[in-house]
Amino acid sequence: MKKAFTDLSDHLQAVEILSSAPCRLDVGGTWDLKCFALPYASLNPATTNIAISARTGIRLRAYRPGYVRIQDEFHRETFPSDAPDMTGHFGLLFAVAAHFAMGGVEIEISYGCPPRSGVGGSGTLSVALAGALACARERVGGERLSREEIVEIVYNIEDGLRFSYTGLQDQCAAAYGG
DSSP states (O other): OOOOOEEOTTHHHHOOEEEEEEEEEEOSOSTTSHHHHTTTGGGOOOOOEEEEEEEEEEEEEEOOTTEEEEEOSSOEEEEETTSOOTTSTTHHHHHHHHHHTEESEEEEEEOSSOTTSSSSHHHHHHHHHHHHHHHHHHHTTOOOOOHHHHHHHHHHHHHHTTSSOOOHHHHHHHHHOO
16 A cells, blocks of 8 residues: 655645754763664763854645655755655655655755765754644644654654764764754
């Protein structure tokens, strides 16, 4: 049975949705990664992140019904809403978009920190996108999501689908840092 997708193309003709999340500095090591933390649980490892003023932004705009397009200044990918390709450059973001089951949307990314610099991170990008899509869903009658729920969704997508080794601090700093 196919999942029903909400088409945003008409709704986004009248409004664009903006979201952003702060980039962060990881100053406490990588002890939140399960592969490091679990074997050393008896030592009570800890990590610390600091959100910084640079922000990664997401803009949602109307697009062709039944499709999702994601673009930044370097790449552009488009797939049907019900068949995202999660192997491309924006695989993680298509997975987040698929979770929200929305189509007819163009997702435009602006970076506050250069990609792959170690301070923006996939956690920042996925939290900003989930925040924008949660707002869009709420505007068309869906339930409101808390920051905690957004963090849980994007952490589980990134970790569960093995897009990267991620620790929960990445998403938490993006959701609660500013």
